[in-house]
Each structure stands twice: as structure tokens, then as C-alpha cells.
Amino acid sequence: MSAILFVDRDGTLIEEPSDFQIDRFEKLRFVPGVIPAMLRLGEAGYEFVMVTNQDGLGTSAFPRADFDGPHELMMQVFASQGIVFREVLIDSSLPADNAPTRKPGLGLMHGYLRDRSIDWSRSAMVGDRETDVVFARNLGVRAFQFRTKQFGGDWDWAGIAHALLSTTRTAEVVRNTRETRITADVDLDRADEPRVTTGLGFFDHMLEALGKHGGFALGLRCEGDLHIDEHHTVEDCGLALGQALRQALGDKRGIGRYGFTLPMDEALATAALDFSGRPYFVFEGSFQRERVGELPTELVPHFFRSLCETAGLNLHLRVHGDNDHHKIEACFKAVARALRQAIRRDGNELPSTKGVL
Structure with missing residues (x-):
């Protein structure tokens, strides 16, 4: 059975943009330790699924062109290091929409919830916000809230990898x-x-x-x-x-x-x-x-x-x-x-x- 690490994007894989009114992706910075940790987890058999809320993606306030280029660059860097995502799931609704596909809702997860090949006892969710923690709780997997100045949290990537790979048998x-x-x-x-x-x-x-x-x-x-x-x-x-x-x-x-x-x-x-x-x-x-x-x-x-x-x-x-x-x-x-x-x-x-x- 395969274990899956569900991962948020902004603030977890790459640093959260500091100013949403200017260019959201003016600079693409990877979160410290993310690549070594994900390499270790991949070698241990974990698959990676990115689950991200991108508010209003595709609207005039957030054109696709502002997202696609930096996102593709990020994916190319991960792939060059041997880190491949099984799937990237993006919800583009706004918070006011209260869409079931928006984290912490599970609208994007129906295919995974029906997949009997997934080892849910070993699977986990990494994100920087409380909504990611609630999402993990709704999904029935372990939650790791990544440590950031903006949202708090207790975990860094080295600690997450250690916690997931050092489980006693x-x-x-x-x-x-x-x-x-x-x-x-x-x-x-x-x-x-x-x-x-x-x-x-x-x-x-x-x-x-x-x-x-x-x-x-x-x-x-x-x-x-x-x-x-x-x-x-x-x-x-x-x-x-x-x-x-x-x-x-x-x-x-x-x-x-x-x-x-x-x-x-x-x-x-x-x-x-x-x-x-x-x-x-x-x-x-x-x-x-x-x-x-x-x-x-x-x-x-x-x-x-x-x-x-x-x-x-x-x-x-x-x-x-x-x-x-x-x-x-x-x-x-x-x-x-x-x-x-x-x-x-x-x-x-x-x-x-x-x-x-």
C-alpha cells in the first residue's frame, strides 16, 4: 500500500508572498529544507500530492499568466532533483464562495478516498495554515502545521521527515x-x-x-x-x-x-x-x-x-x-x-x- 504526503504550496513548498497587491510571484524562494526532506520521504516510498487554494485564479485580479510561469519553474526544479508529484490539485474559488473543493473541504479528494491502495495510517498533510490542519483532520490523516511567522506552527521539514520515517514498528x-x-x-x-x-x-x-x-x-x-x-x-x-x-x-x-x-x-x-x-x-x-x-x-x-x-x-x-x-x-x-x-x-x-x- 502506498503512503501519500499531501502538501500545501505557498508557505510550505515556496515562501508565502509578502505583498499580495504587487507581483505575487516576483521572487520564487523555496522553503528551507524542503528538497532534502522530500527526497528522503520519496526514497521511503511516499508519493506527493499538492493541494492548494489559489484565490480567484484565472480572474482579472489574479491572471493565469501570473501563476503558470512561476509554478512551472517550481515544478521543473523539483523534477530536476528527483521529486515528482503524483497530482497537483488547485481550487480557484474565493473564501466567500464556501466551495466544497476549497480546503478544508474534501471536494477534490473523492478519488483518493475511494482508493483502497492508499495506506492512510502512514499518510499525512503538511501546510502552514489552520485550514490545512482541519483539512487533514477531515481526511483522517496526521497533520503537520509548518512553522511560519505569519501563521505560527511547530514543524520544519527536517522534523517532519524524521517524524514520518522514525515511526516504531x-x-x-x-x-x-x-x-x-x-x-x-x-x-x-x-x-x-x-x-x-x-x-x-x-x-x-x-x-x-x-x-x-x-x-x-x-x-x-x-x-x-x-x-x-x-x-x-x-x-x-x-x-x-x-x-x-x-x-x-x-x-x-x-x-x-x-x-x-x-x-x-x-x-x-x-x-x-x-x-x-x-x-x-x-x-x-x-x-x-x-x-x-x-x-x-x-x-x-x-x-x-x-x-x-x-x-x-x-x-x-x-x-x-x-x-x-x-x-x-x-x-x-x-x-x-x-x-x-x-x-x-x-x-x-x-x-x-x-x-x-
């Missing part, structure tokens, strides 16, 4: 069924002691290893129908955790994507995974014991299959050895280490030639 999933009640939360950019309670001691130990060796904060609480058996608890924990990982990863920009072979005494487990968005699980291995602790060994591969389904994860897991405890623990730790490699963020590029993961 967190998610919380609540999954309640007739069989289980689960809350799973992850923070992929923070290491912390895992908090796990499922009612199955050995399973808790394995999930704690997944978070600890995965290098991310993990919380998971499950109240399941253990009076029937362990199947629903193990399966649904995998589904909830996979969903949380997928949500926290967002558009997956900058991740390693792939990733581990890990020994556990005489046991050896290999986990090769890919956050491809296409769930697929292959398991090679076997267990001699029916249970380790309270965990049925047949549910070990089933847990990872459930994790893959909701995480959009392709995982090939292989294990061999003599001790089933060691083999299961090696599986969880190998997957955890592969996850650590795959979710680590390094830059903003999307690791895919398709342009989406």
Missing part, C-alpha cells in the same frame, strides 16, 4: 474465539524480556526464546480450552503472533527479508525464511516422544505453519538430532535468529523488484 492483535482468547503485541525495534503466558509451560519457554533470540519485544497472553486439548492454544497463538508480525512490518521497507542454522548440543536446526507475503511452510524432521512437557510434539510444525499463514512468511525448517527437547528448542531458536536477520531495518529500500511485498 509495533502492533497489538486481539484474537477472541470460542476456543481461545489471545492478546499478542510486538515491538520490532526494541529488545525486552518476553512476557508469555499460555498455560503450557514448555510452550511458554519456546515462545520466550522466539522473542529473546529474535531481538524484539514480545508479549503474548492466551486463555485457551486446555481442558479439551492443546491444539487450539498452540494453533491460535501462531496465528495471532503471525498477524502481529505482519502488521508491525508495515510495507517492509528496509528489512533484511531473508535469513540461520543453529546447533543445540547434538541437535541441529536450519531455518530459511522469506517475508515474501506468500505463506508457505516446509518441515523436515521427526520427534520420538509424544510430548515434551505439556506440549505435544506434533503441534510444533503446526505452530510454525500457523505463524506463516498470517505473517505472510515462507519458512523452510529442518531439524535432526537425538533429544526431542533439544530439537524443538533448536527449531524455535533457529527461527528466532532468522527473524532477527529478516526484520532488521537497514535503510528505506524495498527488498523486491516487484515494488511491493
Whole structure:
């Protein structure tokens, strides 16, 4: 899904003219920091849409010729730096007209509001006036009021880029069924002691290893129908955790994507995974014991299959050895280490030639 930065024009991209009675565009000055910030945002996958009120554009009071030349020059400068706007939306009505197309109205936004490919949670609006803030509120996106002497505001372009690109990758999933009640939360950019309670001691130990060796904060609480058996608890924990990982990863920009072979005494487990968005699980291995602790060994591969389904994860897991405890623990730790490699963020590029993961 694409994130869009809606941007006002005067006072946000170029400095607001100081005297509207003289030549409105006598001098074209770019707002400090706008080009470096928009380059960073563009590299991170943001698309740009300009939304501007130009009072009376096309009338004798504001002829098109006064606008078109400077505007085209501005667009050429942006394009020369690699900054391209998806669309430029201009409303030329006067404030007294109270036109629905005039910000903060959404009359120009109908096409975007129907576009299901837009990630509204990451999209935002930058403008220098209170009307831009109200426009963002009406649109349901985050507002950044750019700092100017004329209208106030708290933000500059460097701060806006930092705020949009430094968002932590967190998610919380609540999954309640007739069989289980689960809350799973992850923070992929923070290491912390895992908090796990499922009612199955050995399973808790394995999930704690997944978070600890995965290098991310993990919380998971499950109240399941253990009076029937362990199947629903193990399966649904995998589904909830996979969903949380997928949500926290967002558009997956900058991740390693792939990733581990890990020994556990005489046991050896290999986990090769890919956050491809296409769930697929292959398991090679076997267990001699029916249970380790309270965990049925047949549910070990089933847990990872459930994790893959909701995480959009392709995982090939292989294990061999003599001790089933060691083999299961090696599986969880190998997957955890592969996850650590795959979710680590390094830059903003999307690791895919398709342009989406």
C-alpha cells in the first residue's frame, strides 16, 4: 500500500508572498529544507500530492499568466532533483464562495478516498495554515502545521521527515474465539524480556526464546480450552503472533527479508525464511516422544505453519538430532535468529523488484 504526503504550496513548498497587491510571484524562494526532506520521504516510498487554494485564479485580479510561469519553474526544479508529484490539485474559488473543493473541504479528494491502495495510517498533510490542519483532520490523516511567522506552527521539514520515517514498528492483535482468547503485541525495534503466558509451560519457554533470540519485544497472553486439548492454544497463538508480525512490518521497507542454522548440543536446526507475503511452510524432521512437557510434539510444525499463514512468511525448517527437547528448542531458536536477520531495518529500500511485498 502506498503512503501519500499531501502538501500545501505557498508557505510550505515556496515562501508565502509578502505583498499580495504587487507581483505575487516576483521572487520564487523555496522553503528551507524542503528538497532534502522530500527526497528522503520519496526514497521511503511516499508519493506527493499538492493541494492548494489559489484565490480567484484565472480572474482579472489574479491572471493565469501570473501563476503558470512561476509554478512551472517550481515544478521543473523539483523534477530536476528527483521529486515528482503524483497530482497537483488547485481550487480557484474565493473564501466567500464556501466551495466544497476549497480546503478544508474534501471536494477534490473523492478519488483518493475511494482508493483502497492508499495506506492512510502512514499518510499525512503538511501546510502552514489552520485550514490545512482541519483539512487533514477531515481526511483522517496526521497533520503537520509548518512553522511560519505569519501563521505560527511547530514543524520544519527536517522534523517532519524524521517524524514520518522514525515511526516504531509495533502492533497489538486481539484474537477472541470460542476456543481461545489471545492478546499478542510486538515491538520490532526494541529488545525486552518476553512476557508469555499460555498455560503450557514448555510452550511458554519456546515462545520466550522466539522473542529473546529474535531481538524484539514480545508479549503474548492466551486463555485457551486446555481442558479439551492443546491444539487450539498452540494453533491460535501462531496465528495471532503471525498477524502481529505482519502488521508491525508495515510495507517492509528496509528489512533484511531473508535469513540461520543453529546447533543445540547434538541437535541441529536450519531455518530459511522469506517475508515474501506468500505463506508457505516446509518441515523436515521427526520427534520420538509424544510430548515434551505439556506440549505435544506434533503441534510444533503446526505452530510454525500457523505463524506463516498470517505473517505472510515462507519458512523452510529442518531439524535432526537425538533429544526431542533439544530439537524443538533448536527449531524455535533457529527461527528466532532468522527473524532477527529478516526484520532488521537497514535503510528505506524495498527488498523486491516487484515494488511491493
